[in-house]
Amino acid sequence: MxxxxxxxxxxxxxxxxxxxxxxxxxxxxxxxxxxxxxxxxxxxxxxxxxxxxxxxxxxxxxxxxxxxxxxxxxxxxxxxxxxxxxxxxxxxxxxxxKSKVYSIRINGEEVVKVRNYEDYKNIIEGLKKYYYPKVGGNIKVLSYNIKEKIDVVEILDYYKNTVDVDDAIQKIVDGKMIVSEYEVKEGDTIWNIALDNDVSIEDIRLVNPELNIDKIKIGQKIKIVKKKPYVNVEIVAMVSSSECIPYDTKKIIDKNLKKGIQKVKEKGQNGVAYVEKKIVVLNDDVVEEDIVLNKIVKQPKDEVLVLGAKKDLYVAFNGFIRPSRGVVTSRFGYRWGRMHEGVDIAASTGTPIYAAASGRVIFAGWKSGYGKCVIINHGNGYQTVYGHASRIYVRSGQYINKGERIAAVGSTGRSTGPHLHFEVRKNGIPQNPLKYIK
Known part of the structure; x- marks a missing residue:
């Protein structure tokens, strides 16, 4: 017991x-x-x-x-x-x-560091929104694709070495500086060097402070610095919109009217078309555009314009005047592997741009790639295009006489410096403007 x-x-x-x-x-x-x-x-x-x-x-x-x-x-x-x-x-x-932060790496190269994983996800979404197609109409995005490989790795680092979401997006979009050297060849001008290297003359001046851009010499070395974006965002989207069909102008010659007098006999009316198109946007540029549906909702009504007796009423060969003073720096034809559908005339910002021939303005405003742009319909299938303007002095639908000031030279749109991009189109097909202008 x-x-x-x-x-x-x-x-x-x-x-x-x-x-x-x-x-x-x-x-x-x-x-x-x-x-x-x-x-x-x-x-x-x-x-x-x-x-x-x-x-x-x-x-x-x-x-x-x-x-x-x-x-x-x-x-x-x-x-x-x-x-x-x-x-x-x-x-x-x-x-x-040091704290746990996230290193964002693009194709294996560290670009930015952020404080948390949520920031990384917001950056990816922010890049997509940054390049959201900037075109008119209703947009339905079909797909987003960042072509580069993006990884995120948790590391230890100081918070002072991290950035916020907005700054990270901007840094990725701005890209990195690429430095190269260009050797001046016979026939080169500072203008064509800027165009060929896709930089502005001002950029060349900034990184070459000792360079006299008006007196470059054969064999001279010029430093070229430009930005290369870290990512290329491809967006495929459907765009639907109602688009204006510009009315044409029928001209009647009245020998009884004093030379230079014009009267509108019948007012024209623009038509309307419902258009659906599939576009591919790479970063800010529309690189492909396929029209899926083009339905005319309202037919345009031609304007009838009575003109006093005048020989130069219609455009014919050699019938255009030079649209602006300056030097032709880029001609019609293939350039950088793609067709250059006009000529570039270099001139100072603000230099007047004149109508190459009489006609009706069918477009006056911002046009992708062209910046501020004017398009004039001259009848007989001819149209002229004036791109990269700094200012526009006319409006769509306005009748313009040959030699009348319509805009001013600038560098808007996809431009590497102040110049006029001038096109001649016949039945929609680009022509060599130098065969037409005097």
Whole structure:
């Protein structure tokens, strides 16, 4: 009996010890600790395990010395506690220690660092929105595709080396600077060098401060610096819109009217077409456009214009005047692997642009690639196009006389410097303007 009693008491004691141990573990798990760094509160954390793991992490990456700046004490249970990850983040930020950040790498090259993974996801979405097709009408995006490989890697770094979402998007869009050297050849002008290298004359001047751009010499080395975007975003979209069909002008010659007098016998009316097209946009440029549906909703009504007796009423060969003064720097034909459908006439910003022949303005405004642009219909299938203007002085539907000022030279749209891009089209087909202008 005596031995059995001792065993019984031992069992009770072990049970009590186990119970006390469980209570201690439970208390440890449910303890709350208020943590300070440099005597400033950085948060309350639940459980000694979470606290110890944060301290061990800091000790492992930054050394034991930084632990002296930390203190903690037990506090009453509260709902206002933070996660282990948040506590470590707050401590590292307060003590200016390295923290877990995210390195965004494009084709293996680190471009930017951000504080959290959510920022990375917002950057990807932001890049898509940045290049959202800037065309009129209703747009339905079919697909987005970033052609480059983008990875995100968690690393340790200082927060001061990270950027916010907007700055990260801008840096990726701006791209990196590519430096090259161009050797001047016979026949080169600073204008054609700028065009061939897709930079502006002002950019050349900035990176070559000793260069006299008006007196370049054969064999001279010119530094070319331009930006290359880190990513190319391809967007495929359907665009539907109601588009204007410009009315044409029928001209009647009245020999009884004084030379130069014109009268509108019947007013013209623009037509309307419902158009659906599939477009492919690469960054800011529409690189493909296929018309899926072109339905005429309202037919245009021709204007009837009575003109006084005048020989130069219709456009014929050699019937155009030169639209602006300046030097022809780029001719009609293939350039950089694609067709250049007009000629470029270099001139200072603000130089007047004149109508090459009389006709009706069928477009006056912003046109993709052309910037501020004017298109004139001259009848007999002829149209002229005037691109990259700084200002436009006419409006769509207005009748313009040959030699009348219509715009001013500029560098809007896809342009590398101030010039007039001038086109002649016959029945919609681009012609060499130098065969027509005097």
């Amino acid at each position: 005596h031995l059995r009693g001792k065993v019984s008491y031992l069992g009770i004691l072990v049970g009590i010890l186990v119970a006390i141990s469980c209570i201690y573990i439970d208390i440890s798990k449910n303890s709350f600790y208020l943590v300070t760094a440099n005597h400033e509160i950085v948060g309350i954390v639940k459980g000694s395990k979470a606290l110890n793991e944060v301290l061990d992490s800091i000790k492992k990456t930054d050394g034991e010395a930084f632990l002296k700046f930390l203190s903690y004490k037990k506090v009453k249970p509260t709902r206002n506690f933070i996660s282990q990850r948040e506590l470590e983040k707050n401590i590292r930020e307060k003590l200016s220690l």
